[in-house]
Amino acid sequence: MSKPSVVLHPNLPPGVREHLEAHPGIAALSPSDSAGVAAALSDGGEVLVTHTWDSAFLTPSLRWIAGTGAGFEQYPLAGFDAQGVVLTTAAGVHTDCVAEHAFALLLALTRRIGEAARNMERARWEPLIGEELVGKKLAVIGLGRIGDAIARRAQAWGMTVAGLKRNPAGYAGPVADVRGTDRLAETCAWADIVVLASPARPDGRPVIGARELEALGPGWIVNVGRGSLIDEPALIGALSTGRLRGAGLDVTATEPLPADSPLWRDPKVVISAHNGGASPGFGKRWGVLFDQNLAAFAGAGSWINRLGQDIPRGT
Amino acid sequence: MSKPSVVLHPNLPPGVREHLEAHPGIAALSPSDSAGVAAALSDGGEVLVTHTWDSAFLTPSLRWIAGTGAGFEQYPLAGFDAQGVVLTTAAGVHTDCVAEHAFALLLALTRRIGEAARNMERARWEPLIGEELVGKKLAVIGLGRIGDAIARRAQAWGMTVAGLKRNPAGYAGPVADVRGTDRLAETCAWADIVVLASPARPDGRPVIGARELEALGPGWIVNVGRGSLIDEPALIGALSTGRLRGAGLDVTATEPLPADSPLWRDPKVVISAHNGGASPGFGKRWGVLFDQNLAAFAGAGSWINRLGQDIPRGT
Numbered sequence: 001m002s003k004p005s006v007v008l009h010p011n012l013p014p015g016v017r018e019h020l021e022a023h024p025g026i027a028a029l030s031p032s033d034s035a036g037v038a039a040a041l042s043d044g045g046e047v048l049v050t051h052t053w054d055s056a057f058l059t060p061s062l063r064w065i066a067g068t069g070a071g072f073e074q075y076p077l078a079g080f081d082a083q084g085v086v087l088t089t090a091a092g093v094h095t096d097c098v099a100e101h102a103f104a105l106l107l108a109l110t111r112r113i114g115e116a117a118r119n120m121e122r123a124r125w126e127p128l129i130g131e132e133l134v135g136k137k138l139a140v141i142g143l144g145r146i147g148d149a150i151a152r153r154a155q156a157w158g159m160t161v162a163g164l165k166r167n168p169a170g171y172a173g174p175v176a177d178v179r180g181t182d183r184l185a186e187t188c189a190w191a192d193i194v195v196l197a198s199p200a201r202p203d204g205r206p207v208i209g210a211r212e213l214e215a216l217g218p219g220w221i222v223n224v225g226r227g228s229l230i231d232e233p234a235l236i237g238a239l240s241t242g243r244l245r246g247a248g249l250d251v252t253a254t255e256p257l258p259a260d261s262p263l264w265r266d267p268k269v270v271i272s273a274h275n276g277g278a279s280p281g282f283g284k285r286w287g288v289l290f291d292q293n294l295a296a297f298a299g300a301g302s303w304i305n306r307l308g309q310d311i312p313r314g315t
Numbered sequence: 316m317s318k319p320s321v322v323l324h325p326n327l328p329p330g331v332r333e334h335l336e337a338h339p340g341i342a343a344l345s346p347s348d349s350a351g352v353a354a355a356l357s358d359g360g361e362v363l364v365t366h367t368w369d370s371a372f373l374t375p376s377l378r379w380i381a382g383t384g385a386g387f388e389q390y391p392l393a394g395f396d397a398q399g400v401v402l403t404t405a406a407g408v409h410t411d412c413v414a415e416h417a418f419a420l421l422l423a424l425t426r427r428i429g430e431a432a433r434n435m436e437r438a439r440w441e442p443l444i445g446e447e448l449v450g451k452k453l454a455v456i457g458l459g460r461i462g463d464a465i466a467r468r469a470q471a472w473g474m475t476v477a478g479l480k481r482n483p484a485g486y487a488g489p490v491a492d493v494r495g496t497d498r499l500a501e502t503c504a505w506a507d508i509v510v511l512a513s514p515a516r517p518d519g520r521p522v523i524g525a526r527e528l529e530a531l532g533p534g535w536i537v538n539v540g541r542g543s544l545i546d547e548p549a550l551i552g553a554l555s556t557g558r559l560r561g562a563g564l565d566v567t568a569t570e571p572l573p574a575d576s577p578l579w580r581d582p583k584v585v586i587s588a589h590n591g592g593a594s595p596g597f598g599k600r601w602g603v604l605f606d607q608n609l610a611a612f613a614g615a616g617s618w619i620n621r622l623g624q625d626i627p628r629g630t
Contacts, residue, residue, distance in 0.1 A: 014444050096449045096473070104426035104445075107419035116587040117423065117432035123579040125571030125588040129329050130419075132594050134411045156471030158411070256440030264438040272431040273440040279447050 009050035015283015094277030099149035101276035105248025114270035139191035142198025188215035324365035330598015409592030414464035416591035420563025429585035454506035457513025503530035528553035
């Protein structure tokens with residue numbers, strides 16, 4: 001059997017390209033741009049490694065997308081189903097990393113490190129009274145692997161945690177107080193801190209809008225899920241005229257965040273550039289996943305993180 | 316019995332002044348500057364609430380210093396002994412707060428939030444590959460209350476922790492791997508991350524110098540103890556020409572850090588202005604401590620955090 005032809009999208013997380021280009025079991029192709037990816041897939045490429053999607057990538061020879069992200073809202077799932085394309089995600093590969101990133105953003109708000117870092121440019125030594133997480137109430141929106149990892153860390157640090165989940169029944173993670181999404185506003189009112197760790201809604205509508213921010217009141221919000229989860233104009237309003245104490249955003253409605261967004265200039269905001277999952281350990285862990293799925297692709301062994309099987313289509 | 320005359324230093328942590336000025340059991344005096352403090356103490360003041368010391372404060376009427384900090388290196392202990400002045404510290408009051416601050420600085424380095432925050436001024440959306448704490452080796456220098464609180468948080472997040480202590484014998488905290496200070500260099504070589512959480516040495520000499528930074532190699536260092544614990548020129552050298560990956564400093568050799576220090580301009584550095592213990596919860600917790608000590612001062616009940624009794628003079 002000839003080696004499968006694996007097309008690498010030019011934009012991949014750290015270590016993934018290194019793993020694949022040195023892989024003895026595949027024929028790796030590394031186009032330099034999106035048009036090159038489409039051309040390689042038109043020319044018989046069977047496997048695509050990507051997190052970015054373009055409609056030109058769905059060619060007749062495509063059989064497996066080895067995704068490098070945890071989400072899948074960008075993919076045309078009906079088109080994949082129609083021609084039997086398998087999609088595997090990287091869910092779980094960056095769980096710890098994103099959970100730590102959520103706390104990095106949250107602590108940058110509560111300990112006012114975002115302001116202190118910006119003071120450094122002016123060599124400004126400013127007393128800044130921070131806050132403590134211990135004893136605070138944290139609402140985690142989305143109790144998948146990342147939400148659970150955030151909840152575990154918070155519990156270990158003396159916080160009280162509640163979680164919101166579309167289907168609380170059958171949940172077997174670390175959070176005892178699991179609520180259905182119908183209790184969103186009540187949960188925002190209860191919480192000191194809201195952390196968003198869920199995928200985008202299929203229709204792209206926000207979960208957190210003006211009503212939820214008003215319910216949260218003088219609290220903090222952190223988003224390591226998807227930018228579309230927060231109504232950004234409502235967030236800007238709650239920061240400028242409302243009681244919201246701070247927002248930590250690794251994702252924004254439009255990425256990169258446009259230069260004219262007032263979020264860039266608000267001292268109560270800390271923004272990172274969708275870096276939550278980026279770590280040098282990513283490639284190694286993703287490679288283990290890829291290798292097992294490569295065996296499944298060759299008919300030996302079972303898939304991991306296959307959408308519609310291990311990974312539910314709706315969450 | 317008349318109410319004790321309590322002199323409040325003008326520079327106090329949040330909530331302390333409010334607690335004392337509303338206190339029915341004391342006669343609170345609030346001078347506006349250091350000279351006023353000395354005058355009030357020369358005029359019969361018995362109790363001084365302060366973290367800042369000036370030799371003019373040691374008057375014949377002074378009987379009790381109710382300290383608002385955990386350290387005591389600034390005080391003339393022999394002078395206090397000579398006239399029977401009691402010193403109580405605020406040890407324990409900001410334990411959780413400082414432990415969280417240490418992680419805020421550490422995560423700002425490993426998740427590159429310090430750089431991301433500085434990018435905000437230029438509306439710059441920059442991919443930054445961070446690191447993960449899980450699985451990393453953390454050396455805590457100083458296993459007092461704060462060091463223990465840092466160790467507990469690290470253990471709960473999947474880090475391996477070793478601690479350095481002058482007298483490992485009799486230690487009963489959360490760290491199993493406790494080493495004597497004679498194993499400092501070896502411990503720096505072992506560690507990925509060094510966190511300093513000890514008081515200053517009595518002689519003011521640094522614990523971490525060029526040799527220890529060389530041993531640490533491509534790691535991170537965080538200081539929430541005292542600025543004198545790190546040889547600052549050696550730190551600057553390790554950042555500019557060595558392998559050190561980052562430094563998070565809540566304390567510096569000279570405070571405020573001079574504007575011409577290269578530490579202000581290094582992207583691998585995050586500096587906060589000795590804010591580790593600052594939280595709105597401070598005053599309330601300190602007030603509980605003060606009230607019990609006020610009873611002890613009046614002869615009813617026992618002292619808490621009294622130096623030489625509950626708090627050892629050497630650590």
